[in-house]
Amino acid sequence: MVTAIRPTATAPGTADRRVFPPGFLWGTATAAYQIEGAAAEDGRTPSIWDTYSRTPGKVRNGDTGDIATDHYHRWREDVAIMADLGVGAYRFSLAWPRVQPTGRGPAVQKGLDFYRRLTDELLEKGIQPVATLYHWDLPQELENMGGWPERATAERFAEYAGLAAEALGDRVYTWTTLNEPWCSAFLGYASGVHAPGRTDPVAALRAAHHLNLAHGQAVQALRAGLPGDAQVSITLNVHHVRPLTASPEDADAARRIDALANRVFTGPLLGGAYPEDLLRDTAHLTDWSFVRDGDTAAIRQPLDFLGVNYYTPTLVSAATEGAGHGSDGHGDSAHSPWPGADAVNFHLPPGDRTAMGWAVDPSGMYELLLRLKTDFPDLPLVITENGAAFDDYIDPHGEVVDPDRIAYLHGHLTAVHRAIRSGVDVRGYFLWSLLDNFEWGYGYSKRFGAVYVDYPTGRRTPKASARWYAEVARTGALPALDVT
Numbered sequence: 001m002v003t004a005i006r007p008t009a010t011a012p013g014t015a016d017r018r019v020f021p022p023g024f025l026w027g028t029a030t031a032a033y034q035i036e037g038a039a040a041e042d043g044r045t046p047s048i049w050d051t052y053s054r055t056p057g058k059v060r061n062g063d064t065g066d067i068a069t070d071h072y073h074r075w076r077e078d079v080a081i082m083a084d085l086g087v088g089a090y091r092f093s094l095a096w097p098r099v100q101p102t103g104r105g106p107a108v109q110k111g112l113d114f115y116r117r118l119t120d121e122l123l124e125k126g127i128q129p130v131a132t133l134y135h136w137d138l139p140q141e142l143e144n145m146g147g148w149p150e151r152a153t154a155e156r157f158a159e160y161a162g163l164a165a166e167a168l169g170d171r172v173y174t175w176t177t178l179n180e181p182w183c184s185a186f187l188g189y190a191s192g193v194h195a196p197g198r199t200d201p202v203a204a205l206r207a208a209h210h211l212n213l214a215h216g217q218a219v220q221a222l223r224a225g226l227p228g229d230a231q232v233s234i235t236l237n238v239h240h241v242r243p244l245t246a247s248p249e250d251a252d253a254a255r256r257i258d259a260l261a262n263r264v265f266t267g268p269l270l271g272g273a274y275p276e277d278l279l280r281d282t283a284h285l286t287d288w289s290f291v292r293d294g295d296t297a298a299i300r301q302p303l304d305f306l307g308v309n310y311y312t313p314t315l316v317s318a319a320t321e322g323a324g325h326g327s328d329g330h331g332d333s334a335h336s337p338w339p340g341a342d343a344v345n346f347h348l349p350p351g352d353r354t355a356m357g358w359a360v361d362p363s364g365m366y367e368l369l370l371r372l373k374t375d376f377p378d379l380p381l382v383i384t385e386n387g388a389a390f391d392d393y394i395d396p397h398g399e400v401v402d403p404d405r406i407a408y409l410h411g412h413l414t415a416v417h418r419a420i421r422s423g424v425d426v427r428g429y430f431l432w433s434l435l436d437n438f439e440w441g442y443g444y445s446k447r448f449g450a451v452y453v454d455y456p457t458g459r460r461t462p463k464a465s466a467r468w469y470a471e472v473a474r475t476g477a478l479p480a481l482d483v484t
Helices: 048-053 071-085 109-124 140-144 151-168 181-191 201-225 248-271 276-281 295-299 362-375 403-421 464-475
Strands: 025-029 089-093 128-134 174-179 231-236 241-243 305-309 314-318 344-347 381-385 426-432 451-454 459-462
Touching: 025 128, 025 381, 025 464, 048 140, 071 109, 071 459, 071 464, 089 174, 089 426, 109 128, 109 151, 128 151, 151 201, 174 181, 174 201, 174 305, 181 201, 181 231, 181 248, 201 231, 201 248, 201 295, 231 248, 231 381, 241 248, 248 276, 248 295, 248 314, 248 344, 305 362, 362 381, 362 403, 403 426, 403 464
Parallel strands: 025 089, 025 426, 089 128, 128 174, 174 231, 231 305, 241 314, 305 381, 381 426
Antiparallel strands: 314 344, 451 459
């Protein structure tokens, strides 16, 4: 029987140990385009990421998701790996162009059958399926009609949500509408480092609004098609923005980025309005007339929890004369993903770094969770992504020893545990990612997986971090850090 993500309670006698509350959900996560492959099988049509990755110069080494990790054919093996690891939940995404190839009309049953088989296998192994409707793979036909900057795309998304609920609502009781809409809007339409690769800041702001609207309308469609005890959420990559100094100018730079990174979504989703400072900051670009009467009410739908993705903090300052934009960790482009924030510089935070160049800073996780509790005290949280890429390899003994990833996970889980002890209602943690996979613009050059994938053969090899995480999930407790 499927269990929802429920409140947890501190176990007796565990206050001074790093033991997570009973009922805390341990899982792992993936995304369809990054792992499935089978790009033209069983009725699937191209998504924006198929088109983008096949465009010369867009993805490192010319890599595409045509095969990825071949999960579409090896899903039983991958579920068996999860079962061996003992994780309690698996967060996966449905490929919109596999379910509804043109983004309109009836669903393709062969596409839905794949997800039916997958969820049945998960349930048989005692693993809770957690479905995400959208992890960036918009059907290309909808992009040809204008994509997320157009209101019609939100309407199509709500129809797709209804189809998915009708097909899988008897198997899946926990749903996420959108994964990281900030990336879809601002990396896809402003900086162009993600599909569809457009570089229009006004289109990006329009996309952000229509993604919000798509979420609200999809929540209504899901509620209408799911059992009453089903749970619905959205996942945001909430940026933990820090000013470089205590100066008023740097504080204002942090405010400006917080509005574009976070409050452009949390404002209407959870508060029913866009922040006034965001509207002022971007007034020279748009009058926001694409927000129609009734939109923010439609967007603000009750959520059962908020999904939070965190990897590294964001460090900003007011721009200095002659200085460049700096590195915001989201890929290189001549175009900024931050409309109206030309007067902000980004800085690399200090400390150890992952293979992505991102600073390892668990304190950012703790501070972010406290901020969310302060801002939204009655909204439960689930960490829906957290993890790190490192330069992993199979050693002469056939093993993948990844102490840096274990240290990263230990530090961030310690931060989550500390937040729970501080009164934050965190109900689960999903490790990103189950498998090494197609890492968007970086192709196959970055390995986030707990399981090593040899791409030419598809062979899976659990890393040392996978075994470490399995023990944490089994016991619900963090061991002393020993990465030797």
